[in-house]
Amino acid sequence: MSAAAVCLAIIFSIVAIGATIGFLAGMNRRMDLEQWTVGGRGFGVLLIFLLMAGEVYTTFAFLGASGWLYARGGPALYILAYLTLAYVVSFFILPPIWEMGRVHGLQTESDFFGVRYGNRYLAGLVCLVGIASFVPYLQLQLTGLGIIVSVASYDSIGRAPAMAVAVALLVAFVFNSGVRAVAWVSVVKDVLMVCAALAIGIGVPYIHFGGIGPMFTALAHARPAHLTMPGSTTQLGHAWFISTVLLTSLGFYMWPHTFGATFTARSADALRRNAVVMPLYTLTLVFIFFAGFTAVLVVPGLTNGDLALLIMVRRSFPPWFLGVVGGAGALTAMVPASIFLLTAATLFAKNLYRPLCAPRMTDDQVARLSRAMVVVLGLVSLSLAIFSSATLVSLLLTGYAGVSQFFPGVVLGLYWRRVRSAAVLAGLIVGVTSAVFLMLTHRDPLFGVSAGFLALCLNFLIVVCLSLLGPAAARDARGELARPAGVLGDWPQKQQA
Amino acid sequence: MRTPSAAALLLALLPFAAMCFSVPLWDRIEPRLLGLPFNFAWLIGWIVLSSVCMWAVYRIETRRSRGSRAA
Numbered sequence: 001m002s003a004a005a006v007c008l009a010i011i012f013s014i015v016a017i018g019a020t021i022g023f024l025a026g027m028n029r030r031m032d033l034e035q036w037t038v039g040g041r042g043f044g045v046l047l048i049f050l051l052m053a054g055e056v057y058t059t060f061a062f063l064g065a066s067g068w069l070y071a072r073g074g075p076a077l078y079i080l081a082y083l084t085l086a087y088v089v090s091f092f093i094l095p096p097i098w099e100m101g102r103v104h105g106l107q108t109e110s111d112f113f114g115v116r117y118g119n120r121y122l123a124g125l126v127c128l129v130g131i132a133s134f135v136p137y138l139q140l141q142l143t144g145l146g147i148i149v150s151v152a153s154y155d156s157i158g159r160a161p162a163m164a165v166a167v168a169l170l171v172a173f174v175f176n177s178g179v180r181a182v183a184w185v186s187v188v189k190d191v192l193m194v195c196a197a198l199a200i201g202i203g204v205p206y207i208h209f210g211g212i213g214p215m216f217t218a219l220a221h222a223r224p225a226h227l228t229m230p231g232s233t234t235q236l237g238h239a240w241f242i243s244t245v246l247l248t249s250l251g252f253y254m255w256p257h258t259f260g261a262t263f264t265a266r267s268a269d270a271l272r273r274n275a276v277v278m279p280l281y282t283l284t285l286v287f288i289f290f291a292g293f294t295a296v297l298v299v300p301g302l303t304n305g306d307l308a309l310l311i312m313v314r315r316s317f318p319p320w321f322l323g324v325v326g327g328a329g330a331l332t333a334m335v336p337a338s339i340f341l342l343t344a345a346t347l348f349a350k351n352l353y354r355p356l357c358a359p360r361m362t363d364d365q366v367a368r369l370s371r372a373m374v375v376v377l378g379l380v381s382l383s384l385a386i387f388s389s390a391t392l393v394s395l396l397l398t399g400y401a402g403v404s405q406f407f408p409g410v411v412l413g414l415y416w417r418r419v420r421s422a423a424v425l426a427g428l429i430v431g432v433t434s435a436v437f438l439m440l441t442h443r444d445p446l447f448g449v450s451a452g453f454l455a456l457c458l459n460f461l462i463v464v465c466l467s468l469l470g471p472a473a474a475r476d477a478r479g480e481l482a483r484p485a486g487v488l489g490d491w492p493q494k495q496q497a
Numbered sequence: 498m499r500t501p502s503a504a505a506l507l508l509a510l511l512p513f514a515a516m517c518f519s520v521p522l523w524d525r526i527e528p529r530l531l532g533l534p535f536n537f538a539w540l541i542g543w544i545v546l547s548s549v550c551m552w553a554v555y556r557i558e559t560r561r562s563r564g565s566r567a568a
Contacts, residue, residue, distance in 0.1 A: 088551060227534045272559075
C-alpha cells in the first residue's frame with residue numbers, strides 16, 4: 001500500500017470508530033427536543049467536563065494555534081491566556097444562568113434573553129447574531145478537515161471533495177444522535193488528541209534538535225523577534241494582546257453552544273467545580289505550542305501557516321503516524337462542528353421560525369425542522385469553506401467579535417436589576433454593527449486594539465447609560481423581576497424541576 | 498442574583514492581572530525557565546496558579562452559601 005493509502009485508511013477507521021460510539025450513545029433513548037438539545041439536563045461533573053473540554057479542543061487549537069505560532073509567533077500566546085481566563089469568568093456567570101434555566105426550562109441562549117428581558121426583538125436578534133457567528137466557526141472546522149485530508153493523501157485528494165464527504169458524515173452523525181453522542185465522541189477524540197499532541201510536541205523537537213530546550217535556543221538565536229510580541233506581525237503588540245484576551249475570554253461562554261452546554265449540567269455545583277478544573281486542561285495545548293514553534297525551523301517558507309503542523313509530522317514520522325494524527329484531527333473538527341450544527345439548527349427552529357412563523361408547532365415538529373436545518377447549514381458553510389482563504393484563527397476571531405456582544409446583556413442581566421431591555425437591544429445593535437463595519441473596512445486592529453473589543457466597550461457604555469436614564473425595572477411583590485407573559489409566544493410549556 | 502463576595506472577586510482578578518494586563522512586564526525571552534522563553538513559561542505557570550485561585554474562590558463561595566442556607 002502506498003503511504004497515502006495507509007494514512008487515509010487509518011483516518012477513516014478512526015472516524016468510523018468515533019461515529020459508532022456516537023450512534024451507540026444515542027440508542028435506546030427517546031429523542032425528544034429536550035433530550036436532543038440539552039441531554040435531559042442530567043449531565044454530572046464528568047460528562048459536562050467532557051462536553052466542554054470537547055468544545056475547546058477544536059481544529060482551531062490543533063491546526064490554527066500551531067499555524068499562528070508558525071506564521072506570527074508571540075501574539076499566538078493569547079490563546080493560553082484567554083482560555084484560562086474564560087473559565088475564571090465562567091465561575092461567576094454559568095451557575096446563575098443554569099439556575100434560571102432550571103426554573104424556566106431554558107434550552108438556548110435566545111431563551112435566556114427572552115425570559116430575562118421579555119423583548120421578542122432582542123431574543124430574535126440574539127438568535128440571528130448567534131447563527132451568523134457560527135458560520136465562520138463552522139467554516140473553520142471544515143477548512144481544517146480539508147487540510148487534513150489533502151495533506152494525509154499526500155496531495156492526491158483535493159480539499160473540496162474532502163470537505164464535501166466530511167459534511168455528509170457530519171449531517172448523518174448529528175441527525176441520529178444529539179448532544180449526548182457528542183459528549184461521548186469527545187472522549188475518543190480528546191484521548192487521541194492528547195496522545196498526538198504529546199508525541200508531536202515532544203517527539204519532533206527531540207528528533208530535530210535533541211530536546212525542547214535546545215529547540216528554543218536555536219529559535220531564539222535564529223528568529224528572536226518571533227518569540228515575543230508583536231512577533232512576525234507589525235500590529236499585534238501588547239495593546240492587541242490585552243484587548244483580544246479580554247474580548248475572547250468574556251466572549252467564550254457567549255457562544256450559543258457553550259452557553260447551551262450550561263443547561264446540560266445536573267447542578268450549579270457541577271459547573272463551579274468545572275471552572276476550577278478546566279484551566280488545567282489548557283495545559284494540553286502547551287504541546288501544540290511546542291510543535292508550532294518547532295515548525296518555524298523545520299518547515300520554513302510555507303505560505304499557509306495552518307498546514308505547518310501536518311507537513312512537519314509528514315516529514316518527521318512514518319505514514320501510519322500521520323494517519324493517527326490526521327484521524328484525531330478529523331474527529332477534532334467533526335465533534336465541534338456537529339455541536340455547532342446542532343445548536344444553530346435548534347436556535348433557528350425553536351427561537352426564530354416557531355415564534356415568528358408557526359406558533360402552533362409542537363416540540364416534535366420543531367425537532368424535525370431542526371434536523372432539516374442541519375442539512376441547510378452544513379451546505380452553506382461548505383460552500384463558504386470552498387471559496388474562502390482566511391486563516392483559521394482569523395475566522396474564529398471574526399465569530400468572537402459577534403458573540404462577545406452578548407456579554408453586557410448576560411452579565412448585567414444576572415447581576416444588575418436596573419438594566420433595561422431597550423438598552424441591551426441598542427447596545428447589541430451598535431456593538432455588532434460597529435464590529436462588522438470595522439472588520440469589513442479592514443480596520444481590525446484599530447490603533448493596535450482589537451476592533452471587536454472596541455465594539456464591546458461601546459456596547460457596554462450604551463447599555464449602562466441608557467439603563468441609568470430609565471426607571472428601575474418593575475418587580476413583583478417578592479422582589480423578583482416580573483416575568484413577562486407570552487414572550488415570543490414560546491415560553492417553555494414544560495416547567496420541570 | 499446573589500453577588501459574589503469581595504474576596505472571591507479579588508482572587509478571580511488575580512489571574513487577569515497576571516495573564517492579561519501585565520503583559521508588557523513579562524513578554525520577553527530571557528531569563529529562560531526550564532529551557533522555555535520567559536513569556537511562555539510565565540503563562541504556563543499561571544494556568545496552574547489560576548486553577549489554584551479558582552479552587553480558593555470555590556471554597557469561599559460554597560462556605561458562604563452553606564452559611565446563608567443555615568441562617
